[in-house]
Amino acid sequence: MVHNWIKRILQVSYRLLAVAVFLLIWEVAPRIGLADPTFLPPFSKVFTAFIDLISTGELFKHLYVSLRRSILGFSLGLAVSVPLGLLIGWFKGFEYLIDPLLQTFRQTSTLALFPVFILLFGIGELSKVAIIFWGVQWAILLNTIAGVKNVDPLLIKSAKSMGTSPFILFVKVIIPASVPSIFTGIRLSATTSILILIAAEMIGASAGLGFLLYDAEVKYQIPRMYASIITMSMLGLIVNYTLVAIEKRVTRWKEETAVV
Template sequence: MRRRQGVSLAWLYLATFVLGIGLWWLYAALGDNELAPAPPEVIESFREGLRDGWLLEHTAASLQRVVAGFLLGVALAIPAGFLMGWYRWARGMVEPWVQFFRTVPPLALIPLVIVFLGIGETAKIFVIFLAAFLSCVIATFQGVRNVDVTFVNAARVLGANDATIFARVIVPASMPYIFVGMRVALGSSWATLVASELLAAPTGLGRMMQSAQQFLQTERIVVGIIMIGALGFAMDRLLLVLERRLTSWQEVR
C-alpha cells in the first residue's frame, strides 16, 4: 500500500510539473510581453551558464552563504528555544527580542548591518542567519511548551531528575516541531538570499539576477529562480529524510 501511494504521489509531482511548464510555454508563445522567455530560451541560457562556468560560480557562492547562515541559525535557535520553553527566566529575557525582530523584514536591517559589519561575507551570512534563527527558535519553543505534562509527571514519579526528563522526554517529543522549524528556516534562508546579496556581492544567484535585470536578460533571471527553487527543494527533501529517521516512532498519515 505504501509503495502504491508513493508512485501515485510521484505521478502527481510529474503531472503538475508538466502542467506548469505547458502553461508557461503557452503564455510565452501567445502573450504580448516580448520579454517573457520561453522554456527553450531558458534551457539555452542554462547550457551557456554551465559551459562558461558563470552559473556554477554564482550557485556555489549562494549555496555557501545559505548553508552557513542556516546552520548557524539552527545551531543557536534550538538551544535558545529549549531554554525559553524550559526556564521561565529565559523566556522572559529572550522572547520579547525574538518577537520584535520577527516583525522586521531582513531587508530593512541591511543599512544597519552595513554600518556594523561592513559589506563582506560576514554581513551577508548574518542576514541569512537572522532569518533562519527567528524561524526555528519559535518552533522549538512551541515544541517544548506542547510536551504533554503527563509524560513529565510520569517520569518524575519514576524517579527521573530534570536532566533525564529533558533528554528522554522533552527532546524526543519536541523533534517534530524542531524539524518543522528547520524547514521553515531553510525557506527563510533562501528567501533572504537575494536581499543579503544586495550587500555588494561580487557573485551569487541574487547578484546574477540583479545584473540580468539591468540588461533585460529575463532568461537568466528565470535560470536563477529555477536554481534557487531546485536547491531549496532538494535541501528540504534531505531534511524530510532526516526527520523520518529521527522521528520514526511518530504516527503520521
C-alpha cells in the same frame, strides 16, 4: 515487482502533471501572443539559457558562493536558536524575562536591517552571513519553544513518577519530544535563508545567485534571468525534501510508537 514499478511511475507522473501543464502554458503563451515574449520568453529559451549556464560552469560558481554563505549563516542560527529555544520553553522565569525583547526583535524586518549590518560589518561576506543568521533563527526559535511547551504532560508525569531527575527528564523526554517541532522550524528557516541571501546578494555582491539574477536583469538578458530564478526554486525544493527525509529518519521512533 514490475507492477510496483509501474504503479510508482504512474504516481510520480501524476504528481508532476501540474508542473508539466504549467510549463506547457509557459511555452505556448508567448508564441501565440497571450504574453509578450520580450518579458516572458518561451520556456524552451529559458531552458537553453539554463543549459548554457551549466555548460560554462558559471551557474556552479554562483551556486557554490550562495550555498557557502547560506550554510554558514544557517548553521550559526541553528546553533544559537535550538539551545535558546529549549531553555526558554523549559524555564518559565527565563521566558518571562526575555520574551518582550525577543518579540521586539522578531517583529523587525530582516531586510530592513541589512543596511545596519552593512554599516557594522561592511559589504563583504560577514554582513551577508550575519543577515542570514538574524533572519533564520526566529522560525527555529519559536518552533523549539512551542515544541517544549507542547510535550505531552503524561510523559512528564510518568517520568517524574519514576523518580527521574530534572536533568534526565529534560534530556530523555523533553528534547526528543520536541524534535518534530524543531524540524518544522528548521525547514522554514532553510528556505528563508536562501531567500534572504538572494536579496542580500542583489544589493551588494559580485557573485552568487542573487548577483546572477540582478546582473541578468540589468543587462536585459531575460532568459538568463528566468534561468536563475528556476535555479533558486530547484535549490529550495532540494533543501526542503532533503530536510524532510532527514526528519523522517530522525523521528522514526514516532512511527514505531504509533504502530505499537
